[in-house]
Amino acid sequence: MSLTPNQSQNISIRQWQQQARAALANVSPTADIEARLCLCHVLHVKPSYLYSEAEQLLSTDQLQQLSRLLEQRSSGQPLAYLFGYWHFYDLQLEVAPCTLIPRPDTECLVEQALSLPLPKTAKVLDLGTGTGAIALALAKNKPHWQVTAVDYVQDAVALAKRNQQQLQLTNCQVLESNWFSALKAKQFDLIVSNPPYIDSSDEHLAALAFEPITALTSAEHGLADIRYIIQQAPQYLTTNGWLWLEHGYNQAEAVQSLLQQQGFTQVESKQDYGANWRITGGCWLN
Structure with missing residues (x-):
C-alpha cells in the first residue's frame, strides 16, 4: 500500500487498519492483529488508543513508515524482526x-x-x-x-x-x-x-x-x-x-x-x- 502526501490527509487510523488487514490477509491468519501492532509501533501508542482515536488522520511521515512496514511484512518478514522487539510473558x-x-x-x-x-x-x-x-x-x-x-x-x-x-x-x-x-x-x-x-x-x-x-x-x-x-x-x-x-x-x-x-x-x-x-x-x- 502506498499513499501520496495529498492522500495522506484523508487516511484515518480506522481506514488504514482496514486496508492493511485486507493487504495482509494472504500473509497472516492474524492480519487484523498485525495491522494494529503496526499502528501501535509507528504511533507509539497502546491498542486502546486506536479505538478512542480511530478517526484521527495519519501524517505523511506516519503513512510512509506504515507503508514500508506493510511492504516488508507482505514479503514474509516477521513483524518482530521489523520492530526489533517482541513481547513475551x-x-x-x-x-x-x-x-x-x-x-x-x-x-x-x-x-x-x-x-x-x-x-x-x-x-x-x-x-x-x-x-x-x-x-x-x-x-x-x-x-x-x-x-x-x-x-x-x-x-x-x-x-x-x-x-x-x-x-x-x-x-x-x-x-x-x-x-x-x-x-x-x-x-x-x-x-x-x-x-x-x-x-x-x-x-x-x-x-x-x-x-x-x-x-x-x-x-x-x-x-x-x-x-x-x-x-x-x-x-x-x-x-x-x-x-x-x-x-x-x-x-x-x-x-x-x-x-x-x-x-x-x-x-x-x-x-x-x-x-x-x-x-x-x-x-x-x-
Whole structure:
C-alpha cells in the first residue's frame, strides 16, 4: 500500500487498519492483529488508543513508515524482526534474526516451571536460551532463583545479555555453551529448554524461512537434540530435580518414552494454548 502526501490527509487510523488487514490477509491468519501492532509501533501508542482515536488522520511521515512496514511484512518478514522487539510473558525483549522469535505457546513452559515444587532459592538452567525469553521470565517472577541461560551462538548470547541488562535481572547469568559443555560439575533443581525439534522435511518450515534454521530443525525426525538433553540432564540435576522440554505437536509420546527410558519419574505432558501437547517433563530421583 502506498499513499501520496495529498492522500495522506484523508487516511484515518480506522481506514488504514482496514486496508492493511485486507493487504495482509494472504500473509497472516492474524492480519487484523498485525495491522494494529503496526499502528501501535509507528504511533507509539497502546491498542486502546486506536479505538478512542480511530478517526484521527495519519501524517505523511506516519503513512510512509506504515507503508514500508506493510511492504516488508507482505514479503514474509516477521513483524518482530521489523520492530526489533517482541513481547513475551509481560517482558519486552530485543529480537534479531540470529534467534527464534519468542512465541506465546512457550509461555506454557514458563507457567509449568513456576508451578513446580522447587526450593525457594532454586538453581535453574535454560538450554538454548536465544533471546533469553524463558530464563528472564523465570528470573523476573522468582527473584530468589538463580537462573543460568546458555546458547552456543555468540550473537544470541550477546542478545540475551542485552535483554538481561535492560531488564536489570541480576539473578540471571548468560553463558556461551553448546548445551552442557560449559557447565562442568554444576547442578540444577530445574532444567528447561525449547530446543530445535522440527524435522528438516516438515512442510511448516516454509513459513519460518526468516528464522535461523539451526534453531528450528533437528535430526532423527526432530528428536536428536531432545534425546541428547534427556541423556545428559541427569548429570546436572539435583535429587528431585526436574527436566521440562518444549517439543512438536506430535512428539509428546516419543518424548515421554525417552524420559521414562532414561529413568525419569512423574513423566507427563501439558497442552499449549492451541490444545496441542507442547511440553513434557519429569522428575529425577537418583
